[in-house]
Amino acid sequence: MNNERFSAYYRAQKIIPDDEWESFMDALRCPLPTTFRITGSRDIAHTLGVTIQKTYVPLLDNVVFEGETIPPPTQIPWYPDGLAWQFNVSKKVLRRSPEFKKFHSFLVHETEVGNISRQEAVSMLPPLFMDVQPHHKVIDMCAAPGSKTAQLLEALHANDTATSTSIPPGLLIANDTDSRRSHLLIHQSARLPSPAFMVTNLDASIYPVLKLPSSPNDNRRAVKKTPSQLLFDRILCDVPCSGDGTLRKNLGIWKRWQPMDGNGLHGLQSRILQRAMRMLASDGRIVYSTCSLNPVENEAVVAAALNSNPEFELVDVSEQHPQLIRRPGITTWSPTVDRMVNTSFSSYGAYIQSLPEDKRSDVKLTETHWPPSNVEALHLERCMRIYPHLQDTGGFFVAVFERKAKYRTSSNVQASKRSVEDEDQSNSAPETKKLKIDMDTLMQEPEHECTTTPGVDTITMDANALPTLEDKGKSAERSRGEGSAASPAQASLADPSFKEMPFTFLAPDDPALLACIKQLNLTSSFPSSNVLVRNPAGDPVRSFYLTNSLVKSVIQANDYTRMRLMASGTKVITKQEAARGMDAQYRVLGEGLPVVLPYIKPEMIMHANFGALKALLQNYYPLCASFGEPFRSEIEAKDPGSHIVRFLAETSMDTTLSRDLVLPLWKSNVSISLMIDKKAKSALSHRLFGEDLTVAAQEQSKKKKSAGPSASVEVLAIGESRDSEDDRDAENDVCSNGDGEAQE
Numbered sequence: 001m002n003n004e005r006f007s008a009y010y011r012a013q014k015i016i017p018d019d020e021w022e023s024f025m026d027a028l029r030c031p032l033p034t035t036f037r038i039t040g041s042r043d044i045a046h047t048l049g050v051t052i053q054k055t056y057v058p059l060l061d062n063v064v065f066e067g068e069t070i071p072p073p074t075q076i077p078w079y080p081d082g083l084a085w086q087f088n089v090s091k092k093v094l095r096r097s098p099e100f101k102k103f104h105s106f107l108v109h110e111t112e113v114g115n116i117s118r119q120e121a122v123s124m125l126p127p128l129f130m131d132v133q134p135h136h137k138v139i140d141m142c143a144a145p146g147s148k149t150a151q152l153l154e155a156l157h158a159n160d161t162a163t164s165t166s167i168p169p170g171l172l173i174a175n176d177t178d179s180r181r182s183h184l185l186i187h188q189s190a191r192l193p194s195p196a197f198m199v200t201n202l203d204a205s206i207y208p209v210l211k212l213p214s215s216p217n218d219n220r221r222a223v224k225k226t227p228s229q230l231l232f233d234r235i236l237c238d239v240p241c242s243g244d245g246t247l248r249k250n251l252g253i254w255k256r257w258q259p260m261d262g263n264g265l266h267g268l269q270s271r272i273l274q275r276a277m278r279m280l281a282s283d284g285r286i287v288y289s290t291c292s293l294n295p296v297e298n299e300a301v302v303a304a305a306l307n308s309n310p311e312f313e314l315v316d317v318s319e320q321h322p323q324l325i326r327r328p329g330i331t332t333w334s335p336t337v338d339r340m341v342n343t344s345f346s347s348y349g350a351y352i353q354s355l356p357e358d359k360r361s362d363v364k365l366t367e368t369h370w371p372p373s374n375v376e377a378l379h380l381e382r383c384m385r386i387y388p389h390l391q392d393t394g395g396f397f398v399a400v401f402e403r404k405a406k407y408r409t410s411s412n413v414q415a416s417k418r419s420v421e422d423e424d425q426s427n428s429a430p431e432t433k434k435l436k437i438d439m440d441t442l443m444q445e446p447e448h449e450c451t452t453t454p455g456v457d458t459i460t461m462d463a464n465a466l467p468t469l470e471d472k473g474k475s476a477e478r479s480r481g482e483g484s485a486a487s488p489a490q491a492s493l494a495d496p497s498f499k500e501m502p503f504t505f506l507a508p509d510d511p512a513l514l515a516c517i518k519q520l521n522l523t524s525s526f527p528s529s530n531v532l533v534r535n536p537a538g539d540p541v542r543s544f545y546l547t548n549s550l551v552k553s554v555i556q557a558n559d560y561t562r563m564r565l566m567a568s569g570t571k572v573i574t575k576q577e578a579a580r581g582m583d584a585q586y587r588v589l590g591e592g593l594p595v596v597l598p599y600i601k602p603e604m605i606m607h608a609n610f611g612a613l614k615a616l617l618q619n620y621y622p623l624c625a626s627f628g629e630p631f632r633s634e635i636e637a638k639d640p641g642s643h644i645v646r647f648l649a650e651t652s653m654d655t656t657l658s659r660d661l662v663l664p665l666w667k668s669n670v671s672i673s674l675m676i677d678k679k680a681k682s683a684l685s686h687r688l689f690g691e692d693l694t695v696a697a698q699e700q701s702k703k704k705k706s707a708g709p710s711a712s713v714e715v716l717a718i719g720e721s722r723d724s725e726d727d728r729d730a731e732n733d734v735c736s737n738g739d740g741e742a743q744e
């Protein structure tokens with residue numbers, strides 16, 4: 001594995017001291033260890049951490065495979081609370097060593113239900129430097145596929161418990177310009193249901209001004225008259241980049257890497273970062289990151305942003321996460337001006353002077369590709385460079401920005417005074433006006449997961465297209481409810497290319513909503529004014545989603561088509577049509593239960609023991625009569641329909657249920673069924689029994705046996721899905737009535 005121009009270019013940049021060059025290159029040629037993060041609420045994370053420490057590390061200690069001792073998984077030392085792990089074994093070991101096979105199976109199941117997330121170690125870094133709190137307004141500008149979004153969501157939900165989800169007062173908008181990747185983002189984040197979550201599909205470099213209604217408690221006249229701009233407390237700019245820090249896992253980069261890659265991305269990266277600076281609250285923080293080693297995509301972008309926005313400075317985070325081995329940002333670099341690694345020009349001026357006059361206007365490079373003359377004053381050494389040979393990772397770059405102290409108070413006032421109209425005016429500034437991705441230069445980019453793929457739904461908007469206050473009038477108030485961001489008809493006026501269903505909030509006294517609350521016996525504190533539906537007419541046809549109040553105000557104050565809102569809130573309840581003459585039945589969805597649980601009256605929750613849980617995992621529809629007392633009488637006395645059961649923590653001969661588990665049940669006339677999907681059942685079984693005892697797994701293994709020995713060899717990468725068409729979830733098996741809405 002070699003690329004002459006890669007070596008020539010980075011040697012010229014002097015990113016690595018000469019005496020480390022060989023070990024840097026050697027590390028780049030070694031396979032990357034497998035790294036993963038335990039996700040989910042603190043309680044679940046704790047349980048899984050203990051399972052790995054106490055069950056799997058001893059099991060995997062001293063495994064000898066083909067005469068070689070294989071090291072067990074270890075914790076990544078710099079990741080807080082020991083929640084990130086790494087191990088380095090080949091697929092052959094995973095397939096053949098019974099101990100690793102078992103561990104791998106555990107990881108696959110927990111990954112499928114979202115309790116474990118496979119993520120490159122360095123990619124875990126940016127969220128660690130954001131210090132997100134549950135009340136923060138956060139935006140992840142380039143979020144897909146969403147591994148960092150998941151970390152940000154977890155931080156927003158720091159107060160969740162094992163059984164119930166808090167409703168944080170803040171919000172997280174995950175944005176990506178690629179609509180296909182935005183769908184991926186929605187899919188990934190479904191594992192962490194949050195009423196504080198929104199997904200948008202926009203070009204981050206021209207992200208529109210979002211409005212917030214003026215606060216009823218704010219007496220200032222200017223604020224009363226006009227909505228204010230939604231400013232963010234934390235912004236992540238994990239921008240598209242050439243990705244050469246991922247060489248260890250994306251081997252194709254060795255072949256296709258070329259020195260101009262970074263030059264073409266510098267402009268877009270700068271515009272995204274500088275747009276973020278305009279969207280930041282006065283005392284907010286921005287983290288800028290790339291998985292590229294190239295100073296043109298890193299320090300040059302940072303320097304350009306600081307020089308254009310002198311109220312910002314780099315934050316010195318060298319004392320944070322001290323076990324992370326890092327190198328400071330560099331202050332000298334020399335962009336290449338051609339594909340042959342010509343890095344001989346010390347400045348833009350010198351380069352331009354070298355060209356014949358008639359060629360100067362064709363130049364794609366700009367002054368900001370070179371170090372600025374005031375480079376020393378910018379403290380670029382506060383940026384972090386992570387190299388593969390330092391701690392066996394990929395390459396990465398992180399910079400943290402805040403406003404200088406003297407600008408914070410004044411811009412606080414300025415920010416709160418700044419109306420959306422003002423901001424719309426300022427968006428006409430040259431750097432954001434008629435912003436288009438330079439398609440010519442992008443066409444030269446290598447195809448890499450981090451780069452914008454030319455032609456894929458790239459939105460080009462000029463600054464004048466940013467929503468203005470006038471759009472407010474377009475937001476329809478639904479007659480039956482509190483209104484969506486725009487009615488279907490208005491939506492098509494606003495942006496006909498946007499096909500998502502509207503987001504319609506129900507009135508708290510909507511008859512269907514009241515019937516649902518009554519039937520599920522929810523407490524009066526259930527936030528019924530934050531329930532939305534998604535279908536063309538905005539009717540309470542089937543599924544109810546819950547948002548928090550902040551998300552609701554954002555949706556209601558802005559045109560959802562203009563902000564290209566793809567998803568919002570958590571689906572919590574669904575309606576089952578009943579037989580003719582009977583009332584519809586509502587049920588709490590498995591993924592929505594943690595959110596709704598705090599509003600379910602305690603007397604509605606049945607209690608059962610570990611044996612009952614085991615029976616429910618081992619059978620699809622066990623008979624009520626097959627359970628022991630007192631659960632049997634309790635369940636037999638219940639009407640058919642949706643119920644909630646708390647399985648109590650217990651230590652038995654064969655296993656330990658270390659914490660209570662609350663799950664939804666469906667009761668038919670004589671039997672009951674756990675209303676969680678197959679994958680969640682399998683993961684639970686693995687966690688509790690160390691193996692998959694579910695009916696689905698038993699059936700699968702029977703099928704494999706009858707198909708012969710070759711069919712039983714299956715090694716999925718962690719994070720790789722075993723989804724197949726027949727892997728429908730239990731909810732559909734039991735309850736689907738086949739009249740699903742388009743979006744639901």
Ligand SMILES: C[S@@+](CC[C@H](N)C(=O)[O-])C[C@H]1O[C@@H](n2cnc3c(N)ncnc32)[C@H](O)[C@@H]1O
Nearest residue numbers: 142143145146147148177178203204238450452
């Ligand atoms: C480095 S990847 C992001 C990885 C992501 N943060 C994660 O941790 O999973 C960069 C992303 O930026 C997106 N992107 C490219 N150009 C963009 C733009 N102008 N605005 C917003 N997103 C963009 C790409 O589609 C890609 O998903």
